[in-house]
Amino acid sequence: MKFEMKSSTAGVMAVRVGAALVLAVLIAVPVMAEISFESSCPQTIAEGDAFTIHGTGATNGSVTLLVFGRHYFHTFTANPDNRGDFSVTVGPEETRNFSAGQYAFVIQDPGENGQYEIGTRISTSGNITVTDRGTAVVDFGTATDLKPWIDPEIEILMAASGRAGVDDVFRVEYFFVELPSLHFDQERDPVTGRLILNGSDPRRMVFSGTxxxxxxxxxxARIRDAASGKEIFTDTIPAITPADGMGPGKHSSWNTWHYSLDPVRLPSGEYIITVGWDKETWCGSNTALFVVPDAGAATGQQISAPTLFSLMNSGLFARL
Structure with a gap:
């Protein structure tokens, strides 16, 4: 299940368009009571992940979702049920068209009269125009003119919602779109570049990250021989754990993953591990070197946990 965030209409509108206007809107018309979002991580959408908005209390007819972002503009429509509940999903086939940057998701309710006064249209040349009852108000240019920071366009749109005779209700939420990314938690040896794997269980080599x-x-997880590059085997990582936002570091709001490898599956040597998804080949994965130690510890070197377990399995200790 994706990260879910809930917020009230009043809170967001107060931030975006001023508390006085919010009070007037809330008194004048019934609006959506609550909106929640399902996204990849808190306030973050990874390209290629679905993004869903759920709403309640939409009793004025259909609801329109306008999405503004870097080089992107699109509208979606939802029809609430008889309780006023609705949902809009922007699927992976659409979010793959997103570019890194800030995106604004504008939820438009037609207001008490059930009619949209504010609209948008796209010309044959691709120009995006905001209209008031069919009359052009402002031209944003084409989608390629939209920058990574979309605040100026949203401020113009919100100003249009305050025009005389307009009772449409707007709700704005901002999310950041990122390329799919994955990191290892383990540090790398500054000399060899290998992952430093720590753990008390001699039967497992544990890889983890965000x-x-x-x-x-x-x-x-794909394991390859470091010398030849030949793939030895692949494993599916059981699950990605949703973020709780409580962990340390700059990726504390990211989801986490864990992969446990039994070292007896590999002879001693140096290997390459690649962890990632299969939707893309150029992003959403990370690669690192690691080593399954040999029996050199018999000469007095420190025996690592994986090596000790391998020696015990080999029967060497029984012959000593």
Whole structure:
């Protein structure tokens, strides 16, 4: 399940258009009581992940979602049920068209009269125009003119909602779109570049990290021989754990993943591990070196936990 965030209409509108206007709107017309969002991570959408908005209390007819972002503009429509509940999903086939940057998701309710006064249209040349009852108010240019920071366009749109005779109700939420990304928690040896794997269980080599990809994505661990590059085997990582926002570091709001490898599956040597998704080949994965130690500890070197377990399995200790 994706990260879900809930917020009230009044709170967001107060931030975006001023408390006085919010009070007037809330008194004049019934509006959506609550909106919640399902996204890859808190306030973050990874390209190629679905994004869903759920709403309640939409009793004025259909609801329109306008999405503004870097080089992107699109509208979606939802028809609430008889209780006023609705949902809009922007699917992976659409979010793959997103570019990194800030995106504004504008939810438009037609207001008490059930009619949209404020609209948008796209000309044959691609120009995006905001209209008031069919009359052009402002031209944003084409989608390619929209920048990574979309605040100026949203401020203009919100100003249009305050025009005389307009009772449409707007609600704005901002999310950041990122390329799918994945990181290892383990540090790398500054000399060899290998991951430093720590753990008390001699039967497991544990890899872990963070990702901005949603929990419903499937990650794969691929193990290759470092010398030849030949793939030895692949494993599916059981699950991505949703973020709780409580962890340390700059990726504390990201989801987490864990992969446990039994070292007896590999002879001693150096290997490459690649963890990532299969939707893309150029992003959403990370690669690192690691080593399954040999029996050199018999000469007095420190025996690592994986090596000790391998020696015990080999029967060497029984012959000593």
């Amino acid at each position: 990702t901005n990809m949603a929990p419903e994505n499937v990650l794969t």
